[in-house]
Amino acid sequence: MKTIKTIAAGACKTSAIAVFAAAFLAGCSALPSPPSRPxxxxxGPGAMASGPADRRAxxxxxxxxxxxxxxxxxxxxxxxxxxxxxxxxxxxxxxxxxxxxxxxxxxxxxxxxxxxxxxxxxxxxxxxxxxxxxxxxxxxxxxxxxxxxxxxxxxxxxxxxxxxxxxxxxxxxxxxxxxxxxxxxxxxxxxxxxxxxxxxxxxxxxxxxxxxxxxxxxxxxxxxx
Missing domain, CATH: 3.40.50.10610 (ABC-type transport auxiliary lipoprotein component)
Known part of the structure; x- marks a missing residue:
């Protein structure tokens, strides 16, 4: 009986940790994300090549x-x-x-x-x-x-x-x-x-x-x- 109680207590403890971790992660996901940079x-780069030579003065x-x-x-x-x-x-x-x-x-x-x-x-x-x-x-x-x-x-x-x-x-x-x-x-x-x-x-x-x-x-x- 003692062994069964010990196992049950351990299971409860593990379950509580899991619930706390899930709640913590949920809280983190609810935090506002940092604003994106403008x-x-x-x-644009403008002309990428010189134009043809102009024969006019x-x-x-x-x-x-x-x-x-x-x-x-x-x-x-x-x-x-x-x-x-x-x-x-x-x-x-x-x-x-x-x-x-x-x-x-x-x-x-x-x-x-x-x-x-x-x-x-x-x-x-x-x-x-x-x-x-x-x-x-x-x-x-x-x-x-x-x-x-x-x-x-x-x-x-x-x-x-x-x-x-x-x-x-x-x-x-x-x-x-x-x-x-x-x-x-x-x-x-x-x-x-x-x-x-x-x-x-x-x-x-x-x-x-x-x-x-x-x-x-x-x-x-x-x-x-």
């Missing part, structure tokens, strides 16, 4: 000023969207998506790459230096100033959306008497998003930025003639 996006140099972004939160890398069917005035950030740099910097880089395909692109400071040295006798480069007014993933319905980029561009000529306006234009480009999420919005905005850069380069070429 995904970072940019516009290269275009004159252009001074590109730093892109200003009065319509965006300064320094923010959030990927933002708007719900046009709810409240189009409200900017909403995706919680798990970020740009690798502020959008203004990414777009500035894309503009520089596109403009640089057929001309030397200088910094605006470089143009200012030349302007202070008229003795050189060189024609001063035109200056391109840009303002990014809109850069968002716009939803017209829960399933239909597009990447929207709106940019104001101004070209001025530096003269001894000051600046002379050569042209100003607002570019608005929309590219449909393939999915109603951050990844779809990012791809659409990257495509819209590339198209805008091409249109801007063609316009600057016309203005500079």
């Amino acid at each position: 995904v970072h996006y940019d516009f 290269p275009l004159p140099p252009l001074a590109l000023a730093d892109l200003e972004a009065p319509g965006l939160v300064e320094g923010s890398t959030a990927v933002v969207y708007r719900l046009a069917y709810a409240d189009a005035r409200q900017l909403r950030p995706y919680s798990q998506a970020r740009w690798s740099q502020p959008p203004a910097q990414l777009l500035q880089q894309r503009l520089r790459e596109q403009l640089g395909l057929r001309r030397a692109v200088l910094k605006a400071d470089d143009g200012a230096v030349q302007a202070r040295e008229p003795a050189r006798g060189n024609k001063l480069p035109l200056v391109l100033r840009t303002e990014l007014e809109e850069f968002s993933h716009l939803f017209t319905s829960p399933s239909d959306s597009a990447g929207v980029v709106r940019l104001r561009a101004t070209v001025v000529e530096l003269t001894p008497a000051g600046e002379s306006l050569r042209g100003q234009r607002v570019f608005i480009v929309q590219q449909p998003a393939k999915s109603a999420d951050a990844a779809g919005g990012v791809a659409a905005l990257a495509a819209a930025s590339g198209q805008l850069a091409s249109e801007l380069a063609a316009w600057v070429e016309q203005v500079g003639q």
Whole structure:
């Protein structure tokens, strides 16, 4: 009898340990998992190979000023969207998506790459230096100033959306008497998003930025003639 009681006691003890272990594991599984890290996006690697040689004469140099972004939160890398069917005035950030740099910097880089395909692109400071040295006798480069007014993933319905980029561009000529306006234009480009999420919005905005850069380069070429 003593042996039977000992075995029963041991079995109860083992069963209690098993129940405690199961409860402990269940408690651990109920704990909140650590938050996932946001995904970072940019516009892609850009051109992977040099294009064919252009037999036309290269275009004159252009001074590109730093892109200003009065319509965006300064320094923010959030990927933002708007719900046009709810409240189009409200900017909403995706919680798990970020740009690798502020959008203004990414777009500035894309503009520089596109403009640089057929001309030397200088910094605006470089143009200012030349302007202070008229003795050189060189024609001063035109200056391109840009303002990014809109850069968002716009939803017209829960399933239909597009990447929207709106940019104001101004070209001025530096003269001894000051600046002379050569042209100003607002570019608005929309590219449909393939999915109603951050990844779809990012791809659409990257495509819209590339198209805008091409249109801007063609316009600057016309203005500079």
